[in-house]
Amino acid sequence: MSLTDKAIKQIRELIGSGALPPGSKLPPEQDLAAQLGLSRNLAREAVKALAVARVLEVRQGDGTYVTSLQPSLLLEGLGGAVELLQGDAGALLDLMEVRRLLEPVATALAATRVSDADLAEVKRHLDAMRDARDDVEQLNLHDAAFHRAVVSATGNETLLTILEGISGRTLRARVWRGLVDAQASGRTLAKHEAIFEALAARDASLGQAAALLHVNNTERWLRQHLESTNSVRDETPVIRKAEDRQAS
Structure with a gap:
């Protein structure tokens, strides 16, 4: 453990103990350095690192404060970490597996808590997906927004943050799929319509089943494609090109 890591640990212990x-x-x-016996x-350096991790907030001209330490805040960095997993087929499949484990359960929970306003928001993105079925990039953007709206309906910010954190990488998989599989948009719409219908019926079991079928279908396709190419490296230029078009 480096000296900086030890300094970070000491400050974290002050926070964990309730002293901060x-x-x-x-x-x-x-004063902080003297209290901890540090230079x-x-x-x-320890404060800077903890600020990046959203544990501390440096306010120019005012000082440094401990943040709210809410899970949704602390987990915001997950997405950035996930985006660093480039060119790793195993990591991509692991993320899809995590999504398969969490998203169906989140959809079931959403079905028990969804409000009329929540449902209207989900439907808005579903309608936008229908309108964009021939535009892969727009379809995928509304696809991501659809899932965010579903998980938002649970009212669980921690769950939402975690799933948002892994969606960047899995969104790339969906973009990739749309570019190489012209029939994907129709199947994608059908799966999302089933999820919406389950939410509208407030049927948790049906919602979980519909979401599981949807995510499992994407994961299965991805596994088969990776096995056929024996490498995820060919994904990068195609996905990057799609992302560049989205950003323009």
């Missing part, structure tokens, strides 16, 4: 509760202000850098440089 959420929202509290840290002592000035010099000012080490204390500064």
Whole structure:
């Protein structure tokens, strides 16, 4: 463990013990360093690292504060970490597996909690998907928004943040699929319509089954495609090209 890591651990222990509760202000850098027996440089580096991790918030001209430490805030960095898993077939399949484990259960929970307003939001994205069925990029954007609206209906911000964190990578898989499989849009719409109908019926079992079928279908296709190419590296230029078009 490096000296910086040890400094980070010491500050985390102060927070974990309650000595620095959420929202509290840290002592000035010099005092914090003396309290922990650190050099000012080490204390500064530890604070910077914890700020990146959303544990601390540096307010220019005011000082450094402990954040709310809410799970949704602390897990925001998950998406950035996931995006670093480039060119790794195993990591991509692992993420799809996590999505398969979580999303059907989240959909079932949403079916028991969905409000009329939530349902209208889900339907709005479903309608947009129908309108964009011949535009792969727009279809995938509304696909992601559809799933976000479904999970948002659970009211569970932690669950939403986790699934949002892995959706960037799995969204690439959906873009890739749309570009190489011209029939994907029709099947995608049918799966999403089944999920919406389950939510509208407030049927948790049906919602879970519909979401599982949808995610499992995508995962199975991806596994087969990767096995046929024996490499995920060919994905990168195709997906990057699609993402560049989305950003333009």
